[in-house]
Amino acid sequence: MLGNHPSVQALSRCAGEGPYSKLGFVQTKISDRPITSYMLNLQFQTVDALFRDSVRRSPKKVFLRSADCRGDTTYAQAAIRVAETIHRLQQLGFVRGDKIIIYADDVVDSIYLLLAAFHLGVLPIPLAPSFSVDYIRGVAKRTEAKGFWARAIDAARLQQSGLPTVCLDVQTNVGLDQAFELMAAVASHHGVQDALVITPTSGSTGEPKLPIWSHAQLQRAGHNLCQALGWTSQDPGRALVANALTHGLGLTLLSAILEVGAEACIPSQRDVNTPLCEARELDFTYSFMTPRVIRSLHQQYIDLSDSSEPFLGPSVRAIGFAGAPPPVELFPFLEEHGIEPVDIWGSSETGNVAGSTKGDWRSGLLRPFDGIDISRSTTSELMLRASHLFLGYYGDEASTAKAYTSDGQYHSGDVGELTPEGLLHLTGRVADVFNTFEGSNVYPGRIENMLEAIPLIDQAILIGDRRPYCSALLSVKEHIDQNLYATVQAELDSINKKLESIEQVQRFLLHAGPFPSAAYEYVGSAQKAKRNRANIEVNFDAEIKVLYAVRPGDWRRRKGHEFLTYPDVAELNHVLSLVRAKPPLVAPTDVDQLKQELAEAQQGKRFVLQAGDCAETFKSCEPHEVLKKINGLLHLSNVLTQGMGLPVTVMGRMAGQYAKPRSSLCETRIVDGVSVTLPSYLGDLVNDVAFTAEARRFDVRRLLRAAEHAALTLNQMRASASSSNVFVCHEGLNLYYESAQIRDGYDLSTHMPWIGERHRGIDGAHVEFYSVIKNPVGVKLGPNSKPDDVLRLCERLNPSNEPGKMVLITRMGATAIERALPPLLTTVRDAGIHVLWVCDPMHGNTYVTAHGTKTRRITDILAEAKSAASICAAAGSWLGGLHLEISPDDVTECVGVHVEEADLHKNYTSACDPRLNPAQSFEVVHSFSQGG
Numbered sequence: 002m003l004g005n006h007p008s009v010q011a012l013s014r015c016a017g018e019g020p021y022s023k024l025g026f027v028q029t030k031i032s033d034r035p036i037t038s039y040m041l042n043l044q045f046q047t048v049d050a051l052f053r054d055s056v057r058r059s060p061k062k063v064f065l066r067s068a069d070c071r072g073d074t075t076y077a078q079a080a081i082r083v084a085e086t087i088h089r090l091q092q093l094g095f096v097r098g099d100k101i102i103i104y105a106d107d108v109v110d111s112i113y114l115l116l117a118a119f120h121l122g123v124l125p126i127p128l129a130p131s132f133s134v135d136y137i138r139g140v141a142k143r144t145e146a147k148g149f150w151a152r153a154i155d156a157a158r159l160q161q162s163g164l165p166t167v168c169l170d171v172q173t174n175v176g177l178d179q180a181f182e183l184m185a186a187v188a189s190h191h192g193v194q195d196a197l198v199i200t201p202t203s204g205s206t207g208e209p210k211l212p213i214w215s216h217a218q219l220q221r222a223g224h225n226l227c228q229a230l231g232w233t234s235q236d237p238g239r240a241l242v243a244n245a246l247t248h249g250l251g252l253t254l255l256s257a258i259l260e261v262g263a264e265a266c267i268p269s270q271r272d273v274n275t276p277l278c279e280a281r282e283l284d285f286t287y288s289f290m291t292p293r294v295i296r297s298l299h300q301q302y303i304d305l306s307d308s309s310e311p312f313l314g315p316s317v318r319a320i321g322f323a324g325a326p327p328p329v330e331l332f333p334f335l336e337e338h339g340i341e342p343v344d345i346w347g348s349s350e351t352g353n354v355a356g357s358t359k360g361d362w363r364s365g366l367l368r369p370f371d372g373i374d375i376s377r378s379t380t381s382e383l384m385l386r387a388s389h390l391f392l393g394y395y396g397d398e399a400s401t402a403k404a405y406t407s408d409g410q411y412h413s414g415d416v417g418e419l420t421p422e423g424l425l426h427l428t429g430r431v432a433d434v435f436n437t438f439e440g441s442n443v444y445p446g447r448i449e450n451m452l453e454a455i456p457l458i459d460q461a462i463l464i465g466d467r468r469p470y471c472s473a474l475l476s477v478k479e480h481i482d483q484n485l486y487a488t489v490q491a492e493l494d495s496i497n498k499k500l501e502s503i504e505q506v507q508r509f510l511l512h513a514g515p516f517p518s519a520a521y522e523y524v525g526s527a528q529k530a531k532r533n534r535a536n537i538e539v540n541f542d543a544e545i546k547v548l549y550a551v552r553p554g555d556w557r558r559r560k561g562h563e564f565l566t567y568p569d570v571a572e573l574n575h576v577l578s579l580v581r582a583k584p585p586l587v588a589p590t591d592v593d594q595l596k597q598e599l600a601e602a603q604q605g606k607r608f609v610l611q612a613g614d615c616a617e618t619f620k621s622c623e624p625h626e627v628l629k630k631i632n633g634l635l636h637l638s639n640v641l642t643q644g645m646g647l648p649v650t651v652m653g654r655m656a657g658q659y660a661k662p663r664s665s666l667c668e669t670r671i672v673d674g675v676s677v678t679l680p681s682y683l684g685d686l687v688n689d690v691a692f693t694a695e696a697r698r699f700d701v702r703r704l705l706r707a708a709e710h711a712a713l714t715l716n717q718m719r720a721s722a723s724s725s726n727v728f729v730c731h732e733g734l735n736l737y738y739e740s741a742q743i744r745d746g747y748d749l750s751t752h753m754p755w756i757g758e759r760h761r762g763i764d765g766a767h768v769e770f771y772s773v774i775k776n777p778v779g780v781k782l783g784p785n786s787k788p789d790d791v792l793r794l795c796e797r798l799n800p801s802n803e804p805g806k807m808v809l810i811t812r813m814g815a816t817a818i819e820r821a822l823p824p825l826l827t828t829v830r831d832a833g834i835h836v837l838w839v840c841d842p843m844h845g846n847t848y849v850t851a852h853g854t855k856t857r858r859i860t861d862i863l864a865e866a867k868s869a870a871s872i873c874a875a876a877g878s879w880l881g882g883l884h885l886e887i888s889p890d891d892v893t894e895c896v897g898v899h900v901e902e903a904d905l906h907k908n909y910t911s912a913c914d915p916r917l918n919p920a921q922s923f924e925v926v927h928s929f930s931q932g933g
Contacts, residue, residue: 045193045389047216049119051259053184056080059262060177066239067109068279069269069678077177079113084180086117087187089169093148097122097190100146100199104128104137104159104166106245107152108267112255114150114169115246119197119216120188126199126211129247134162136501140201143396144211193217199395200249211395212350214252221389222249222352223256225370229343230287230319231359237263238286238316243275243294250323253353254289263287269667269678274564277301278665279678281314289321289345292331299331301664303758303783310849312338319359321345332362334785346427350391350404351411355425366424375425376410382431383417384410433532435466443471443504449532451499452506455492457485460516462537463506464545469764470507470558472548474516474541481511507558508548551772553743561765562736564666565687567701573737576701580708580741585749586656586715587729589775595728595752596777598650600805602881603837608647609882610638611730611779611810611839612922613654615914616661619685619710627717629889630655631727633919637887637926644930650728654886656714657731657751659686659707660738661913662759668692682912685710686735690912704738711750728752730779734760736770746775755779755810758844763793772797779808784817784845788828795834804835810884811838814845815864822869826876839882840869842925847914854905856915859897859924866929883929888916898924 046054055064060077067074074082095101103114103125111127118125126144128137140146141164149159149166156166175183193216200212227233240263244251258265266283268275272291277298302312311317312335319341332342341360346367347353354375355367369375374386390411393401405411417427435443445463448471452461458475465471479485489509497505519540522533538545556562567573601607612634614621621627630653638649661684669678670692679697682690686707689696718727733739733754742750748771758781760767771778778798782791791809799807809829813821829836842865846857866883873880893900893908894915909915917925 045217045220047119047188047191047193047195048197048219048256048259049116049184049188049191051220051256052080052083052116053181053188055259055262056181062262063264065109065112065265065267066283067267068283069267071109074109080177080184081175081180082113083116083120084175084183086113086169087121087183090117090121090123093167095121095123095147098124100124100126100144102126102128102137102141102146102149103247104130104149104151106130106247106271108242108246108251108271110152110169111246112265115198115255120184122187122191122195124196124199126201127247127252128201129245132201133501134159134164135498138162138164140211144199191216193220194392196392198252200247200252210397210400212249213392213395214249215389215392217389218352218391219252219256220260221372221387222253222347223260225353225356226253226257226289226321226345227261228370229345229353229356229358230289230321232257232261232263232287232319234261237261238318239264239266239284241266241268241280241283241285241288241290243268243271243280243288243290245271250289250291257289273297274666276665276667277313278667278669281310282669284314284316286316286318287321288317289323292322295320295322295331299334300759300762303785313340319343321356323347323353330787346425351385351413352389352391354385354387354413363424366420366426368423369425377418380431381416381418381428383413383415385413386410433534435463435471448500448504448506451496452493455489455496457489457492462516462520462532462541464537464548466534468549471504472508473506473510474512474544475509476512476514476516478514481513485511510544510548512544551769553773554740556736556740556766556770559764559766559769561760561762561767565699565735565737567699567737569701573701576704577737577741579705580738583708583712585742585744586708586711587749587752589745589747589749591728592747592749592752592776595650595652596805598805599777599808599837600835602650603804603835603879605879605881606647607650607881608641608645609650609652609837609839610634610641610885610926611652611654611882612637612885612887614658614888615886615916616684616912617655617658617731618912619659619706622710622714622717624717627655627714628721631718631721633887633889633922634727637922640923640926641930644927651726652728652730652753654731656711656718656729657707658684659710660684660732660734662732662734662757663913684734684913686738704735704741707738708742708750730755732757733767733771736766739770743774746773748774748776751776753777753779753808755781755808757781758783758812761794763790763797768794768797777806777808779810779839781810781812781841781844782825784813784821786821786825788824791825792828792832792834795829795836799835802833802835805837807834807836808882809836809838810841811869812841812844813865815842815861815868817845818865818868818872822872823876826873826878830876830878837881838869838873838878839884840866840880841884842866842869843884843886844914850902850905854902854909856902856905857895859895859917859921862895862917862925863928866925867932870929883926885922885925886914886916887922888918890918892916892918894918895921897921
C-alpha cells in the first residue's frame, strides 16, 4: 500500500532531518475496469530550475507586471530578489527540510519567497490572512513550522497572538551573476519527486489535510494547463494572477507561467476583489481562476455592458476555470467577447487530470490529459494513476494510506463515466458536500459529528447546500424551552470557534424526539444509515424556512457590501449610534402615501418622474441649490402632465444620493509623470472627489455628515410650499448608513431606496437588507437580466405581492432594449406580479469620446425611453415612469440640443456620470410625453 511506503513514513516524521526522500510511484497492473489510458513521456524539471532557465534565456524580459505602482520587474531583477531572499532565509537559520508559513495575499512578495524556498529546499506553507489565527496555530503545530513570514500589518497581528513572525525585507545589492550562482548552488541536490510545498485543503472527505506537492506534480499541473489553453513558449503573452498563491490553483498558474516564460500580471487586490479596471490595464492574454473570481469581474462589467471596451481588455484569448463548476451562462458571454472558456478538473491532491482544450469546450464534459490512467471503481468513483500524483498528507500517514488502493490507484472522490466519444463526464462527489455561494465546499458529515458530540443532542442534520450560511436541525430528548436553547447555543459557540467562517452554524432549531425515518436511508449489507438530504428538504420544509427567514442584521453575513471597509470597528459603531440618535429624516406616513401613488401608477392612473443629480454633494444642500432643483423637477412634471394628461408623482434624487457605485473600485491617473492608483470616488457619503490618498480614504465620519446634510436639504424642501408633493429617493448603496435609520420596519433615510444593477444579486446583502423594510423598493435591471432573476427578486422583496411596493427600473441601452425587455415583461405579466415599470434611459447609453470624456447622446436617451413605452404597450403592460439624471445648471455633459462633443469641456462639472442640462431635460421629457 502506498501509504506504507518508507518515503511516506519518513515524510510524516518531519523534516529537519535533511532532504525528503524521493517517492517512487508504485507500478502495478492497471485496474480491471479501465476507462482510458494516455501516456506521455514528459521530461519533468524542478520548479526552481524552470525559473533559472527563464532567467538564463531572457534576463531582460518582463516577469512581473504589478498594478500597485511597483512597476515592471524583469526576470533578472526577480532573480536578484529571489537570491537575496535565499540569503535572508539562511541568515534566519532556515535549512533544507524546514517549514515556513507564508501568511499573505501579496502575490509579488509571495512569488519571491516561494521561489527562494523552492531553491533552498525549505517547504513553504502558503496561508491567506482569511484563515483564523487558531487554524494557523494548528497548522504550525502539526507541521513544526520554524517560523512565519508576513507583511508588516499581518506580522504585527500574528506577533500579538504569540506567533513568531518576521518580515523579509531585502536589499537589491547583488548582481545577476552572483544571484544565479547562489540559486544554482543551493538547488543542486533537488529531484523532481522531492517535496515542494504544503497546501491546506479539506481533501476529498472534508477533514482538514495538508497535501504535499512535488516538483513533478506542480510542473505537470502547469503543463496540463498550458495544453488546455493552447499556451506555448513561442507566444507566451501575459497571464493575470487573480487568485492568490495560497492554494494549488495559484501555484499551478505560476508553474505554467514559468514553463512558457510568460509575464505574470499582478493586480493590487486578488480573488473577488480583483479590480476590473486593473485587469484591463494589465492587458493580459490568459488567466486561470476560480468561477467566483470571473463572476466578480463580470458583475463589475455589468454597469458598462453597452461600452465599446472589451470585457477584460483587448488581448484576452482564453480563460481557464477550476475549483468549482463555472456558471453556464458565463460561457456564451465570454464567447461573445472573443474569449475561449476552458474548463479544467482536478483536485489539489492530484494536480489537473482532465479538461477541455481551447476551442473544444463542451459543457459538463472533459477530455483526459495525457499521462494519466483513469479507471472506475464498483461505486463509480474515478480512480487515478500517474507518476506525478501527490506525495501524501503531511503528518497524516493514515489519510495518505486511505487515499490509495493496495495497487496504487488514487481515490479522486469524484463520480463519473466515459462517454462513447472518449470524454470524461463528471456526475458528482462521493462525499456528502455542500456548495456555498462563495465557490467553496462544506462537508456536513464532519460538522454533524461534532454537533452530535454535544451531550444534549441525539441527532444532527446540517442544512446549507446552495444557501448563504449553514444551519442545523437538532433532535433532543428533553423538554424544549428557552433555557435548553441557551445551553445548546453555548455549546455551539464553542464548536464554531473550531470551524472556519463558511462552516460555522449560524442558526439551529430543536426537534423533540428522533427524526423520522425518512430523514435517513440505509446502505450496504450492514444496513448503515446515512442522511437522505433530498427527503430532509421535503419533510422539513417549514423548519428550513424558519432557519432561513430574513431578520434585521442578516445582511452583514451576505456578500456585496464588503467593498465598503471601515477598519476601525469601534469608531464605526460609535458613528452609527450617533446617526441612530438623530430624528428620522422622513415620516412613515409619507412613505405609505408614496406607496399608494406608486400603486396607482402601476394601474396606468399616474406617471412617475424620478430625477436629480448623479452624485449629490454635501455642498448642494445650500438653500438656493435646493430651490433650483425643486423648481426644475416641478417644471418637468408639469410638462409630463400636460403631454400625458395624468397626475405626476415626483421623486427627486435628493437628500441622500451621496453614494455612487462605480464600475471599478480604483482609479489610475498620471500625477507629475507618475502613474498613481487610488480608490475610486464613491460619493460624499464615502470619500472625497479630490485625487489624493487622504481624500479617497473611506471616512466613517461621513455617515454622520450625510445624515446632517440630508436633514438640511429636507428642511429647505419643506420651507418651499411648492415642494410639498415632492418625495425623495436614493440608491441604498451604503448599508451601514441605511441600517442606522431603520424605525419600526421603515428605512426613514428616504421615501424610496433602490438597489443598483451591480448589487441586485438574489443572495446578496442589499436584497437581504431591503427584503425586510416597509418602503417601496426599486431595482435596476440591465440588459443581461434574466426573467427568473426578476421573479426571484419580486418574491424576495415583495413576497405578499403588495401593490406599490415593487419598482423595476430598466436601464438596457437603446441598442439592447428590443431584445432584453420583452421576456421580462412577459414573465412578470404571466406571473400576475404587481410592479411599476420605470425606464432609466441614461445609464445604458453612456459612451466615452475619443478624448476620454464620458457622455451620453440625447438621441439615444429618447430612443430608449420611447422604445420602452412601446414595448410595454405591446406586452400588455404600462411604462409608468422615467428615471433621469439632470442638473439645474447649464452643464455641457451630454451631446444634443446645441451641445456637441467638442463643447463638453466647457462646463463639465459632474463628479461621476454626465447629466442633462435644463434645455436637454425639457427636450427629453417633452418629446417623450408627446410620442411616448
